[in-house]
Amino acid sequence: MSTPTSTRTRSHWGWGFADRFPDGAARANLGKLLGARLGFEGLSVAEPVPLDAATIREPRIQPPSHSAALCSSALTERASHCYGKNYRDLIRAFSGRFENAPDIVARPTTEAQIAPLLDWASSEGVAVIPFGGGTSVCGGVEGDVGDRYRGVLSLDLTGLDRVLELDDCSRLARIQAGATVPQINRALGTHGLALRHYPQSYELATLGGYIATRSGGHYATLYTHIDELVAGTRMLTPSGVFETRCLPGSGAGPSPDRLVCGSEGILGVITEAWIRIQAKPIFRGQASVHFSSFSNAVEAVRAVAQSGLNPANCRLLDPREAALNMVAFDGSAVLILAFESASQPIEALLRQALAIATAYEGRCPDGPRLRTTRAGDPDEGASGGEGAAKSWRQAFLDAPYLLNVCVSLGVIADTFETAVTWKRFAAFHEGVIARVRAAMKEACGMGRISCRFTHVYPDGPAPYYTFLAPARRGAEIEQWMAIKSAAGKAVVDLGGTITHHHAVGRVHRPDYDRQRPELFARALSAARRAVDPAGIMNPGVLIDG
Numbered sequence: 385m386s387t388p389t390s391t392r393t394r395s396h397w398g399w400g401f402a403d404r405f406p407d408g409a410a411r412a413n414l415g416k417l418l419g420a421r422l423g424f425e426g427l428s429v430a431e432p433v434p435l436d437a438a439t440i441r442e443p444r445i446q447p448p449s450h451s452a453a454l455c456s457s458a459l460t461e462r463a464s465h466c467y468g469k470n471y472r473d474l475i476r477a478f479s480g481r482f483e484n485a486p487d488i489v490a491r492p493t494t495e496a497q498i499a500p501l502l503d504w505a506s507s508e509g510v511a512v513i514p515f516g517g518g519t520s521v522c523g524g525v526e527g528d529v530g531d532r533y534r535g536v537l538s539l540d541l542t543g544l545d546r547v548l549e550l551d552d553c554s555r556l557a558r559i560q561a562g563a564t565v566p567q568i569n570r571a572l573g574t575h576g577l578a579l580r581h582y583p584q585s586y587e588l589a590t591l592g593g594y595i596a597t598r599s600g601g602h603y604a605t606l607y608t609h610i611d612e613l614v615a616g617t618r619m620l621t622p623s624g625v626f627e628t629r630c631l632p633g634s635g636a637g638p639s640p641d642r643l644v645c646g647s648e649g650i651l652g653v654i655t656e657a658w659i660r661i662q663a664k665p666i667f668r669g670q671a672s673v674h675f676s677s678f679s680n681a682v683e684a685v686r687a688v689a690q691s692g693l694n695p696a697n698c699r700l701l702d703p704r705e706a707a708l709n710m711v712a713f714d715g716s717a718v719l720i721l722a723f724e725s726a727s728q729p730i731e732a733l734l735r736q737a738l739a740i741a742t743a744y745e746g747r748c749p750d751g752p753r754l755r756t757t758r759a760g761d762p763d764e765g766a767s768g769g770e771g772a773a774k775s776w777r778q779a780f781l782d783a784p785y786l787l788n789v790c791v792s793l794g795v796i797a798d799t800f801e802t803a804v805t806w807k808r809f810a811a812f813h814e815g816v817i818a819r820v821r822a823a824m825k826e827a828c829g830m831g832r833i834s835c836r837f838t839h840v841y842p843d844g845p846a847p848y849y850t851f852l853a854p855a856r857r858g859a860e861i862e863q864w865m866a867i868k869s870a871a872g873k874a875v876v877d878l879g880g881t882i883t884h885h886h887a888v889g890r891v892h893r894p895d896y897d898r899q900r901p902e903l904f905a906r907a908l909s910a911a912r913r914a915v916d917p918a919g920i921m922n923p924g925v926l927i928d929g
């Protein structure tokens with residue numbers, strides 16, 4: 385099943401497509417609105433440095449002749465594979481600074497084209513960075529590999545974008561790693577099936593990237609991570625093929641798939657996977673519950689998470705987050721609840737969840753909204769909806785484009801996310817907010833931080849924080865570093881994980897190293913030596929190269 389790719393031009397520096405970047409006048413107006421809402425004075429509009437005026441090093445190596453037709457050292461290719469998409473990546477690219485750019489970008493379209501490239505890189509001492517959608521927010525695709533390597537090859541997997549096989553009987557599909565969810569769902573949609581995994585980056589991120597980073601999708605409970613949907617994997621390593629059996633479950637020792645999930649490109653190139661797919665939902669329902677007290681809202685979410693009802697969406701927005709996302713402006717925290725099912729009405733489940741939530745002094749001004757869709761209706765992505773849920777969904781989809789605008793207006797805007805037990809949450813949250821506010825004050829004079837729960841478990845939430853602070857032009861990276869490192873340190877000091885779903889990459893390494901057991905790092909290094917003796921695969925991510 386072929387999956388046609390988009391022909392729109394990607395921004396050379398920011399998130400997404402170039403045609404979504406507003407012109408200077410529109411950005412100036414947005415700057416006035418944003419400045420008034422955030423209390424940041426004097427925001428001014430800057431323009432991105434055009435690519436032909438950018439600073440980028442000359443390529444240090446030539447591609448091997450056997451693969452020359454797949455490879456390019458063109459400026460546009462190397463610049464667009466230089467960074468992921470966190471604030472530091474965006475501001476560097478916006479300012480025309482393409483540090484650590486890859487020397488070569490290879491775009492294989494078949495799996496057979498990959499092994500010769502890995503052989504060549506192993507013998508020549510060239511670092512290889514698997515590149516999916518390039519939406520990493522933790523430095524996962526940057527060629528910052530140290531000087532042990534002669535050069536860097538960015539291996540773009542988006543040419544491997546097909547659904548190869550459908551096992552309708554077992555509800556499984558064998559899918560190539562470079563496919564995006566829209567591509568996959570166009571191919572599966574004709575069969576009434578879908579991959580129900582919608583991270584906010586789903587327009588551009590790829591299946592291989594999801595697996596390599598253990599991404600978190602739109603399901604707030606149960607199937608939160610891509611891991612739950614992976615039934616088998618195939619990875620090309622410099623030492624050969626690492627392929628697991630496609631199974632519904634297995635107790636045969638430590639799971640080889642679990643080694644692949646979260647490997648972040650350090651063990652090999654994931655080329656395809658067997659993925660659990662689902663019938664497209666028909667019955668949907670949602671409601672939003674407003675709370676005057678954030679701690680009541682947290683207790684309500686805990687009760688819902690522990691009820692066994694397992695809503696598809698259970699996002700709690702604190703008052704700042706609710707205002708930023710145009711969901712509520714009266715200081716309320718808002719819980720967005722949604723259920724979806726392909727087989728049965730969900731009204732009773734939604735009403736039970738609502739009854740639990742409203743018992744904590746929650747109000748549901750609009751009542752529950754129920755919808756039934758038909759098989760031929762367009763895919764609504766994460767949840768569709770009306771009212772507050774609709775505002776939330778639109779803001780959710782537009783937020784990455786707003787980041788581009790923030791960069792141009794001189795606003796530092798980024799996020800960090802974690803998970804922590806319910807028992808620890810209150811003290812954790814207070815401590816994180818205090819420490820990040822102090823860091824913003826010191827680095828930028830002021831700043832705003834807001835929180836939402838992206839996923840919830842019976843034993844704890846996954847809080848996701850957004851910070852916004854006024855930048856000093858030219859000093860943005862130092863300011864961002866000060867805030868980001870204070871956040872990482874606070875999260876791990878106070879008992880959370882350095883990441884719930886954004887992965888470790890290079891940015892989270894210092895705090896990941898404090899969190900993971902030392903013996904585990906040694907075991908992972910040994911596994912890496914077995915599959916990649918020359919240490920060429922994405923050096924510096926997760927463990928030292």
Ligand SMILES: Cc1cc2nc3c(=O)[nH]c(=O)nc-3n(C[C@H](O)[C@H](O)[C@H](O)COP(=O)(O)OP(=O)(O)OC[C@H]3O[C@@H](n4cnc5c(N)ncnc54)[C@H](O)[C@@H]3O)c2cc1C
Nearest residue numbers: 516517518519520524583584585590592593599600649654
């Ligand atoms: C606006 C925005 C919103 C986001 N929202 C979410 C969200 O809701 N949930 C979430 O989990 N994440 C989110 N992310 C983070 C990011 O989208 C995820 O980490 C995603 O899984 C990365 O996929 P990708 O294809 O873009 O991978 P890339 O960014 O290209 O790569 C990420 C890492 O995976 C490795 N890799 C990629 N493909 C392969 C492969 N085939 N084989 C081996 N290694 C590979 C890379 O080497 C790198 O280490 C968001 C990012 C942005 C910018």
